[in-house]
Amino acid sequence: MTGASACARIPGTMTELAISTSNLGKNFGRRRAVQQLGLRVAAGTFYGLVGPNGAGKTTTIGMLTGVLRPSSGQVHLLGRPLDPDDPWFKRQTGVVAEQPALFSRLRGQEQLMLSARLFGLPADEAARRTRQLLQLVGLEADARTLVADYSRGMRKKLAMACALVHAPRLLFLDEPFEGVDALSSQTLRRVLGALCGRGATVLLTTHILEVAEKLCQRVGIIAAGRLVAEHDMAELRARGSSLQQEFVRAVGAEPDDLELPAWLCGENR
Amino acid sequence: MSPAPGRLETAGLLLRLRFTLFLRGRRGRGWLGAGLAALLALALSLLLAAAVYQLLTRVPGIRTEPLWTAFSLALLSFLLGVFWILWPVVAAHIDESSELRRFQPFPVRPGRLYLVHTLVALVEPAALFFYPLLAGLGLGVYTLLGGTAPLLVVCLLAFAWMNVAGGRFMQNLFLNLMSSRRSGEMLAGGFLLLLGLAALLPPVDVSWLTDRLQGISSSPRDLNLLLHTTRALARTPPGWLAVGLTAAAAGLTGRALAAAALMVVAGALAWVLGLLLLKRYSRGGRGWQLLPARRPSTRLRPGRFAGPITLLLMRLELGRLLGNPKARLTFAVPFFLLILLKILGGVELARYLWGSSWAALLWTVLGAYQLAVFAGQFLVNGFGYDGPAVRLLLLQPLPLRRWLCGRNLAQAAFALLQFAGLGILVLLMPGAGGRALVLPLAGFPFALFLCLAAGNRLSILHPRRFHFDLSRRDRPPAGASAAMLALLAGCGLVVAAMLVLAGGSWTRAGLLLAPLPVLGLGLWLASLPASARLLHRQRERLLHELVSD
Numbered sequence: 001m002t003g004a005s006a007c008a009r010i011p012g013t014m015t016e017l018a019i020s021t022s023n024l025g026k027n028f029g030r031r032r033a034v035q036q037l038g039l040r041v042a043a044g045t046f047y048g049l050v051g052p053n054g055a056g057k058t059t060t061i062g063m064l065t066g067v068l069r070p071s072s073g074q075v076h077l078l079g080r081p082l083d084p085d086d087p088w089f090k091r092q093t094g095v096v097a098e099q100p101a102l103f104s105r106l107r108g109q110e111q112l113m114l115s116a117r118l119f120g121l122p123a124d125e126a127a128r129r130t131r132q133l134l135q136l137v138g139l140e141a142d143a144r145t146l147v148a149d150y151s152r153g154m155r156k157k158l159a160m161a162c163a164l165v166h167a168p169r170l171l172f173l174d175e176p177f178e179g180v181d182a183l184s185s186q187t188l189r190r191v192l193g194a195l196c197g198r199g200a201t202v203l204l205t206t207h208i209l210e211v212a213e214k215l216c217q218r219v220g221i222i223a224a225g226r227l228v229a230e231h232d233m234a235e236l237r238a239r240g241s242s243l244q245q246e247f248v249r250a251v252g253a254e255p256d257d258l259e260l261p262a263w264l265c266g267e268n269r
Numbered sequence: 270m271s272p273a274p275g276r277l278e279t280a281g282l283l284l285r286l287r288f289t290l291f292l293r294g295r296r297g298r299g300w301l302g303a304g305l306a307a308l309l310a311l312a313l314s315l316l317l318a319a320a321v322y323q324l325l326t327r328v329p330g331i332r333t334e335p336l337w338t339a340f341s342l343a344l345l346s347f348l349l350g351v352f353w354i355l356w357p358v359v360a361a362h363i364d365e366s367s368e369l370r371r372f373q374p375f376p377v378r379p380g381r382l383y384l385v386h387t388l389v390a391l392v393e394p395a396a397l398f399f400y401p402l403l404a405g406l407g408l409g410v411y412t413l414l415g416g417t418a419p420l421l422v423v424c425l426l427a428f429a430w431m432n433v434a435g436g437r438f439m440q441n442l443f444l445n446l447m448s449s450r451r452s453g454e455m456l457a458g459g460f461l462l463l464l465g466l467a468a469l470l471p472p473v474d475v476s477w478l479t480d481r482l483q484g485i486s487s488s489p490r491d492l493n494l495l496l497h498t499t500r501a502l503a504r505t506p507p508g509w510l511a512v513g514l515t516a517a518a519a520g521l522t523g524r525a526l527a528a529a530a531l532m533v534v535a536g537a538l539a540w541v542l543g544l545l546l547l548k549r550y551s552r553g554g555r556g557w558q559l560l561p562a563r564r565p566s567t568r569l570r571p572g573r574f575a576g577p578i579t580l581l582l583m584r585l586e587l588g589r590l591l592g593n594p595k596a597r598l599t600f601a602v603p604f605f606l607l608i609l610l611k612i613l614g615g616v617e618l619a620r621y622l623w624g625s626s627w628a629a630l631l632w633t634v635l636g637a638y639q640l641a642v643f644a645g646q647f648l649v650n651g652f653g654y655d656g657p658a659v660r661l662l663l664l665q666p667l668p669l670r671r672w673l674c675g676r677n678l679a680q681a682a683f684a685l686l687q688f689a690g691l692g693i694l695v696l697l698m699p700g701a702g703g704r705a706l707v708l709p710l711a712g713f714p715f716a717l718f719l720c721l722a723a724g725n726r727l728s729i730l731h732p733r734r735f736h737f738d739l740s741r742r743d744r745p746p747a748g749a750s751a752a753m754l755a756l757l758a759g760c761g762l763v764v765a766a767m768l769v770l771a772g773g774s775w776t777r778a779g780l781l782l783a784p785l786p787v788l789g790l791g792l793w794l795a796s797l798p799a800s801a802r803l804l805h806r807q808r809e810r811l812l813h814e815l816v817s818d
Binding site (some may be wrong): 055065066067085087088090091093094095101102103106110115117118119120146163164166 | 278293377
């Protein structure tokens, strides 16, 4: 992983579980969004949670980050039972939500600076990191633009910078590359790789298998709210299999005898 | 790992953030505009403060008769407190600080966050309007009755704290109500409860006041009523200020401090309840559960999408409006105001002040308030309250004129439904009716159609309001809201001119006012092609933005 060697490792990682859930479930009324989810992610792992649309990925991240209250089960982060109001957890984690909740009336650099200061960084260090991160995510030229005027991709990049500013031990990313241009996406992947290389844990959700295949060390496949398969990517590659194949095996493929409506094929328009 | 930020440091950062957000909330108006608006509000507040001071120190009856002094003080405290507490709800105020979601990633406990926001609410420019009034009241008491100045100040500060905490509690209560899946049922329940109260409880008897205003001297019955009303007002939390001030003026330190303590405790209780409600609103349900995304109605039937395209667009738009929490709040508030007016004797006063045309004028005032809020919040921000839907619709190959027409019809239906509901409640009251009803019946549709026409253009001319996600709750541009209010004032002037021309005859006024709705409708229809052309240009711009995103 590029850049990993330049970063010092977080002490005590790799030996403990960064994320562990048992029997985790979430119901919305009568609908079961997540059921009996048992997730064990070792510290320092780049873990991908993949699944079709509506599989329960965002709900799972919501429960892991304390935004959603589980209907059943428990969440342990970094060895402690999760208390969403305890600032300790916030200081250890960084979150990029699917729809980042930023202050639209702040400028990009102000939003980042505010994040840095609220995470306890001294003003000069916060300013230094703000500059560096804005440069890293390619928002330097728009640093003084109001967040309201940012495009979706720019917001995602700013949210990523905010999540990284305090160098968290645990990073939750919900569809982080959605709307982000190819160049920035490449940079962000390098940053995440480096972060993982120094012992931080990254949990990423995506429905794009190629992203998970390239970035993650372990991948969990979630379908209809259940963890239906889990793979070590190195093992998978050694076996000559691909994530695509395992995904189809676990979730099911499109039927071969898919019959398109006649009007779609150009007849009887 | 960075150390946790200190409490004071966090508070300082959040204070600065709140002020920055507040100052930038009026984008488009700039610092000069914000300063002018603040000066205007301050001038009005100072004027009212001077009036309060004069009332307490110059009006002979109040100055010389202790019972009238006590009553005036209790009434002023009550009115000021109620207005202060209800202000966040009446202004339909939802801002970025009203939600925890944006602060969710930061290592700040919700309680501390809420405390800072409450403290900022004590000194933010919107609250500064109330302080001159409070000072006028305090100075009036001090001039009239004397007493210990520090004690008076303690009472006034406790009162301010109680009102700010109470205002935030009310705001969060309404936010919870409006965002609830069952808000319709809850609102209906609230209406029924208030209607029951209005029907079963005798309204506050204000005949003594109207008699007094007519110059009839106080009989023992009047004085007895005055005494009872003063006592009743003093028992309500806003009335505790009057108790505290009177006690402080009389040198009863213990009693004054007890009243101040009561207000502090009531404020603290409101603060705790407000925090619980805010957590519930932000995370949904008990504890820390986020309200799941609203699922589409399972009652959708394919037949619902049949029929003419304009009607379909209207139905979709109306559904979105009725599903929007802020729109529901905007819809509900005038009804609650009317019912409160009924219970508190305001209707009786209207009857006294406006004579036989009281119902028409009351309906007109409520309609004007309703339209000012709806037009200033929604019509000027026609694309702000449901960005994704607008985005989808703009990408459809629809004739934009029909699209605008469908939206406007839905907005008109929303406003007319509310107006009709208010009218029914007013007209159900005994003695309501008369020829003066032509005033609201003609004036409201006239102003509404003009607001729709202006709203289309204002919405399109503010391309920043093209929202891409629903989580944004930017306020509509202040310039656009001000333009809409100016338009409403202009409509009022036109109607007033017609009334002057009619020379006091409602029959003649009816003849003059009757063509106004047709005129409004015509102007709206005439404005549609130009608005559609403007929208077309904006669509091109939007498509360009989408492609470059």
